[in-house]
Amino acid sequence: MTHSQVRAQFPILNQLIRGKPLVYLDNAATTQKPQAVIDRVHQFYETENANIHRGVHFLSEQATQSFEKVREKTRAWINAASAREIIFTRGTTDAINLVAQSFGRLKIQAGDRVLISEMEHHSNIVPWQLMCEHVGAQWDVIRMTDEGELDLADFEAKLTPYTRIVAITHVSNALGTVNPIKKMIAAAHERKIPVLIDGAQGIVHAKVDVRDLDCDFYVFSSHKLYGPTGVGVLYGKSEWLNTMPPYQGGGDMIQSVTFHKTTYNVIPYKFEAGTPPIAEVLGFGAALQFLEKIGMEFIQQHEKGLIQEAVKMLKGISGVRLVGEAKERAGAVSFVMEGVHPHDIGTIVDQEGVAIRVGHHCAQPVMERLKVPATARASFAVYNTIEEVHALGRALENVREIFK
Amino acid sequence: MSDLRELYQSLIVDHSKRPRNFRKMDHPTHQAEGFNPLCGDRLHLSLKIEGDLIQEICFEGSGCAISTASASLMTEALKTKTVDQAHALFNKFHGLITSAPDREPPEEPELGKLQVFSGVREFPARVKCASLAWHTLSSALEKKGLVAKTE
Numbered sequence: 002m003t004h005s006q007v008r009a010q011f012p013i014l015n016q017l018i019r020g021k022p023l024v025y026l027d028n029a030a031t032t033q034k035p036q037a038v039i040d041r042v043h044q045f046y047e048t049e050n051a052n053i054h055r056g057v058h059f060l061s062e063q064a065t066q067s068f069e070k071v072r073e074k075t076r077a078w079i080n081a082a083s084a085r086e087i088i089f090t091r092g093t094t095d096a097i098n099l100v101a102q103s104f105g106r107l108k109i110q111a112g113d114r115v116l117i118s119e120m121e122h123h124s125n126i127v128p129w130q131l132m133c134e135h136v137g138a139q140w141d142v143i144r145m146t147d148e149g150e151l152d153l154a155d156f157e158a159k160l161t162p163y164t165r166i167v168a169i170t171h172v173s174n175a176l177g178t179v180n181p182i183k184k185m186i187a188a189a190h191e192r193k194i195p196v197l198i199d200g201a202q203g204i205v206h207a208k209v210d211v212r213d214l215d216c217d218f219y220v221f222s223s224h225k226l227y228g229p230t231g232v233g234v235l236y237g238k239s240e241w242l243n244t245m246p247p248y249q250g251g252g253d254m255i256q257s258v259t260f261h262k263t264t265y266n267v268i269p270y271k272f273e274a275g276t277p278p279i280a281e282v283l284g285f286g287a288a289l290q291f292l293e294k295i296g297m298e299f300i301q302q303h304e305k306g307l308i309q310e311a312v313k314m315l316k317g318i319s320g321v322r323l324v325g326e327a328k329e330r331a332g333a334v335s336f337v338m339e340g341v342h343p344h345d346i347g348t349i350v351d352q353e354g355v356a357i358r359v360g361h362h363c364a365q366p367v368m369e370r371l372k373v374p375a376t377a378r379a380s381f382a383v384y385n386t387i388e389e390v391h392a393l394g395r396a397l398e399n400v401r402e403i404f405k
Numbered sequence: 406m407s408d409l410r411e412l413y414q415s416l417i418v419d420h421s422k423r424p425r426n427f428r429k430m431d432h433p434t435h436q437a438e439g440f441n442p443l444c445g446d447r448l449h450l451s452l453k454i455e456g457d458l459i460q461e462i463c464f465e466g467s468g469c470a471i472s473t474a475s476a477s478l479m480t481e482a483l484k485t486k487t488v489d490q491a492h493a494l495f496n497k498f499h500g501l502i503t504s505a506p507d508r509e510p511p512e513e514p515e516l517g518k519l520q521v522f523s524g525v526r527e528f529p530a531r532v533k534c535a536s537l538a539w540h541t542l543s544s545a546l547e548k549k550g551l552v553a554k555t556e
Binding site (some may be wrong): 348 | 412422443444445447451467468469471473480534535
């Protein structure tokens with residue numbers, strides 16, 4: 002497919018916002034959906050809808066097969082060893098809560114430590130805090146440099162004999178920093194410490210191979226990867242998932258239920274209580290299929306070009322300063338403008354049809370560390386164009402004008 | 406673009422760049438913190454009230470143009486007013502910024518320069534920025550000692 006053919010797959014992009022063409026640059030918040038994903042959800046409800054796993058009638062069996070096919074497709078997408086290692090959750094946040102609670106109950110006790118970083122999204126901070134507070138464990142925090150990269154010496158120093166798990170982000174949603182996670186996972190494993198990777202952004206911008214990374218857990222969301230909201234993926238090594246206690250109880254995650262004793266199902270079902278978001282999982286499968294057709298290498302290259310242009314453009318506007326200048330970056334570009342609060346930047350560029358995000362991006366510690374109250378953030382996806390980067394530039398010149 | 410010009414009028418831009426009564430107060434009789442968690446607007450409001458008269462009022466903090474200008478214009482409007490007059494102004498101001506955007510804003514001569522915030526009605530996400538200073542004022546007058554939030 003050519004780039005314009007790819008872009009043409011996204012119906013939402015053909016609209017005017019306040020009389021101007023929509024320039025959607027808030028992809029780190031959520032991505033738009035190709036027609037194939039929209040159609041898949043629609044088709045399921047129109048002709049295939051039934052509950053899965055328990056029915057013996059035709060529609061139920063078909064739905065179950067379609068659903069499990071997506072599980073296998075997801076396994077292949079990240080090169081996991083087994084489809085049993087793919088758990089469908091509500092999203093990344095849900096997946097991290099699952100690991101924090103379940104792995105926590107298995108392995109974290111009073112006096113133990115959890116290692117996270119200053120760069121994390123709140124969803125990879127708060128679940129660990131909740132867990133630690135519950136059992137009397139502590140969290141350590143890997144420091145960030147002024148460029149918005151992880152201080153690797155600090156990371157090594159904080160791998161203690163009491164550290165039970167490391168939880169770090171693959172790619173920062175606030176700064177676009179790509180962390181050297183393969184190296185960090187190896188270092189943690191040398192000390193027999195497992196690692197959870199928050200891949201909410203990481204899965205979107207390049208191919209991920211969980212066996213090559215050797216991470217113990219990798220989590221991400223469908224809706225940031227051109228799929229529907231309401232579903233995410235927890236990849237976990239079966240050695241962990243098999244021994245971790247259940248997270249939520251209910252239907253489907255059980256073998257047998259009596260009031261005397263209840264026994265639990267095998268993975269992945271042990272961690273999938275209740276009816277899952279079936280239509281959304283199928284929509285997610287359609288998103289993976291769509292990405293397969295385009296190829297992640299194409300996406301990676303295209304986005305690299307957009308980010309290069311965006312960085313060049315931003316550095317050329319007087320008073321604009323980039324926040325986060327890691328050597329390796331993907332997805333998001335954050336910036337501040339002298340004398341103008343990000344909130345005002347957001348409202349004014351919105352008038353030009355340009356959608357960016359402003360605020361702390363669910364990463365208050367990042368903002369505090371880099372000494373900014375908030376930033377403006379443009380984040381790119383496969384359908385964005387160089388012209389859209391220029392549209393953002395023109396809109397920012399407009400902001401300059403108003404606040405001159 | 407006219408909506409935007411209405412919101413970011415020169416008065417608002419001026420007050421956001423050069424906020425009036427922007428300083429620390431020694432020995433305030435009333436004070437409160439205001440915080441907008443959605444965007445990080447933060448302000449500290451201090452008042453010197455003698456009897457029921459607002460003798461002095463000033464603020465510190467950091468925030469967007471709308472919240473800063475709103476606080477600045479509020480302090481200008483409230484100096485030498487009574488506490489009752491301050492409450493009445495809050496009601497009028499709140500009524501103004503939450504009134505339906507497709508109609509002419511209510512005419513309230515007592516609002517004076519504050520009328521400039523009628524433009525914020527077109528930008529619902531920014532209403533909280535405009536009202537932060539006033540919610541903080543309310544909190545300070547009630548001497549609750551809590552942080553005023555816009556949620």
